[in-house]
Amino acid sequence: MTVRVRYAPSPTGEPHVGNIRTALWTWLHARRHGGVFFVRLEDTDQTRLVPGSAERILESLAWLGMDWDEGPDKGGPFAPYIQSQRLPLYQSAAERLIASGNAYRCFCAPERLEELRNEQRANHLPPGYDGRCRSILPDEAEARAAAGEPNVVRFLVPDEGSTTFTDLLRGDITVENATQDDFVILKSDGFPTYHLAHAVDDHEMEVTHVSRGDEWIPSAPRHVLLFRALGYEPPIYVHTSVILAPGGGKLSKRHGAKAILEYRDEGYLPDALFNFLAITGWSPDGETEIMTRAEAAAAFDFSQLNAHPATFDADKLEWLNGVYLRQLPLADLAEQFAQWLERTLPADVARPIDRALVEAVTPLVQERVKLLADVTPMVDFFFAPSLAAPALDALLGKPYRGRPEVAVSALHAAIEQLTAIEVWDSTAIEGALRAAAEHTGEKPGDLFMLCRVSVTGKAVTPPLFETMAIVGRDACLERIAAAAKVAASE
RNA sequence: GGCGCGUUCGUCUAGUGGCCCAGGACAUCGCCCUCUCAAGGCGAAGAUCGCGGGUUCGAAUCCCGCACGCGCUACCA
Numbered sequence: 001m002t003v004r005v006r007y008a009p010s011p012t013g014e015p016h017v018g019n020i021r022t023a024l025w026t027w028l029h030a031r032r033h034g035g036v037f038f039v040r041l042e043d044t045d046q047t048r049l050v051p052g053s054a055e056r057i058l059e060s061l062a063w064l065g066m067d068w069d070e071g072p073d074k075g076g077p078f079a080p081y082i083q084s085q086r087l088p089l090y091q092s093a094a095e096r097l098i099a100s101g102n103a104y105r106c107f108c109a110p111e112r113l114e115e116l117r118n119e120q121r122a123n124h125l126p127p128g129y130d131g132r133c134r135s136i137l138p139d140e141a142e143a144r145a146a147a148g149e150p151n152v153v154r155f156l157v158p159d160e161g162s163t164t165f166t167d168l169l170r171g172d173i174t175v176e177n178a179t180q181d182d183f184v185i186l187k188s189d190g191f192p193t194y195h196l197a198h199a200v201d202d203h204e205m206e207v208t209h210v211s212r213g214d215e216w217i218p219s220a221p222r223h224v225l226l227f228r229a230l231g232y233e234p235p236i237y238v239h240t241s242v243i244l245a246p247g248g249g250k251l252s253k254r255h256g257a258k259a260i261l262e263y264r265d266e267g268y269l270p271d272a273l274f275n276f277l278a279i280t281g282w283s284p285d286g287e288t289e290i291m292t293r294a295e296a297a298a299a300f301d302f303s304q305l306n307a308h309p310a311t312f313d314a315d316k317l318e319w320l321n322g323v324y325l326r327q328l329p330l331a332d333l334a335e336q337f338a339q340w341l342e343r344t345l346p347a348d349v350a351r352p353i354d355r356a357l358v359e360a361v362t363p364l365v366q367e368r369v370k371l372l373a374d375v376t377p378m379v380d381f382f383f384a385p386s387l388a389a390p391a392l393d394a395l396l397g398k399p400y401r402g403r404p405e406v407a408v409s410a411l412h413a414a415i416e417q418l419t420a421i422e423v424w425d426s427t428a429i430e431g432a433l434r435a436a437a438e439h440t441g442e443k444p445g446d447l448f449m450l451c452r453v454s455v456t457g458k459a460v461t462p463p464l465f466e467t468m469a470i471v472g473r474d475a476c477l478e479r480i481a482a483a484a485k486v487a488a489s490e
Numbered sequence: 491g492g493c494g495c496g497u498u499c500g501u502c503u504a505g506u507g508g509c510c511c512a513g514g515a516c517a518u519c520g521c522c523c524u525c526u527c528a529a530g531g532c533g534a535a536g537a538u539c540g541c542g543g544g545u546u547c548g549a550a551u552c553c554c555g556c557a558c559g560c561g562c563u564a565c566c567a
Contacts, residue, residue: 286504448525
């Protein structure tokens with residue numbers, strides 16, 4: 001039997017890491033077994049819909065490289081893939097359940113339910129529907145419903161016995177039926193609840209494995225009961241753990257959870273995020289951590305997932321992103337940088353930005369960035385149309401503090417040597433600066449730092465000689481002279 | 491309150507009765523390399539395997555109890 005799995009988000013917001021990680025594992029399982037991965041929109045709560053979120057959900061999946069075989073945007077053999085367009089299916093299932101005595105109409109008003117719960121809580125009893133409408137005769141119920149009296153359909157949970165289901169991570173889980181109340185399967189607006197929609201759709205769409213968050217464990221027995229009452233074979237269940245925020249507690253918007261697309265906007269690579277999410281809560285062998293999607297898929301096994309929650313390790317994600325950035329071919333990296341710089345360089349830098357310059361600078365910073373965002377402050381001086389002379393304190397630094405005249409003569413020596421260079425390349429520049437240091441008796445490192453700050457305005461930069469080679473002789477000499485003037489003015 | 495799930499270095503994990511007085515990775519610290527910063531190399535520190543009982547020649551691994559954390563207990567998913 002071919003594996004068919006699904007990602008079934010509610011279009012009520014954007015996917016965050018915890019949510020997408022379950023989808024990612026599901027995707028891995030599909031690819032591992034040559035199965036089908038599809039997307040189904042669960043928009044049965046009309047009150048919580050957020051416009052645009054369906055698009056953002058699909059965009060997130062696409063960005064992460066999780067392709068889907070069937071879905072709301074591309075159809076498939078079981079279309080439609082949007083629950084609000086499948087209402088008749090749920091309604092007829094509910095009617096079948098009523099007819100078979102597995103469900104009944106309930107006319108209790110929300111207010112009564114509310115009161116009932118308060119009372120139960122006050123008496124330290126487990127809250128739950130008391131089954132009052134169970135006793136309404138079917139004919140009467142139909143008549144009242146036909147007359148337009150608002151009602152919901154509840155599933156009739158057996159008072160006795162227990163229900164067992166198997167979870168791929170946790171083994172058999174058994175729950176006493178008596179602890180489950182008669183839950184609503186069809187709401188008064190004609191929409192199904194999750195429970196019914198899950199049973200109907202996952203059967204209709206021939207889903208083989210259902211992986212979802214572990215908050216669904218308590219209601220899984222309900223689903224098994226539903227499947228059986230409908231005459232369906234339940235799918236295989238996998239309940240995945242949540243991702244925790246560093247401080248503890250579920251990762252939430254307030255607690256550092258970011259939408260997937262925010263990672264894109266902050267300069268993470270989709271391959272790195274994918275890899276990171278795949279291995280938080282899963283390890284193929286205890287050693288391997290860096291994997292392509294294909295490698296992860298080849299090794300993936302639901303039953304290896306960790307059943308306990310994992311804390312989100314932002315440091316490790318950054319590290320991993322750096323690993324991916326470093327192994328990117330230079331041309332690809334330059335392309336990424338170009339797009340990034342286009343967006344983030346100050347407005348006074350002419351657009352489009354100098355593509356050749358980006359390519360020249362890329363190898364100097366490849367091993368220095370962890371995020372694409374790091375590139376901008378690292379290379380902005382290469383692109384700036386003009387650079388202000390450095391501030392005195394920054395220029396002198398520790399070695400020359402209080403003795404600017406020494407810095408001035410060192411700088412002049414550097415100018416002299418640099419001017420004499422025949423072919424302006426990094427080797428020649430290094431030779432010139434070392435010669436200048438030797439002539440003046442300065443420590444090479446001190447002179448280098450003087451030049452670094454003079455030429456770039458920064459104390460931390462890509463390698464000096466390569467940097468100066470790219471900046472060009474005229475600009476370098478000009479800037480060093482300007483810096484010398486700053487030092488001399490003291 | 492009831493029901494359920496979970497518990498190995500700060501963090502992610504390996505581990506399914508002896509190879510584990512617990513291995514790898516991130517982070518941390520030190521050394522090396524070095525023009526700054528990185529990257530890289532080497533090394534250190536870091537877990538009485540939640541606690542208490544059992545079973546066994548032998549337990550992180552099996553059983554029982556407890557503690558703690560989390561989840562569910564909606565006409566939300």
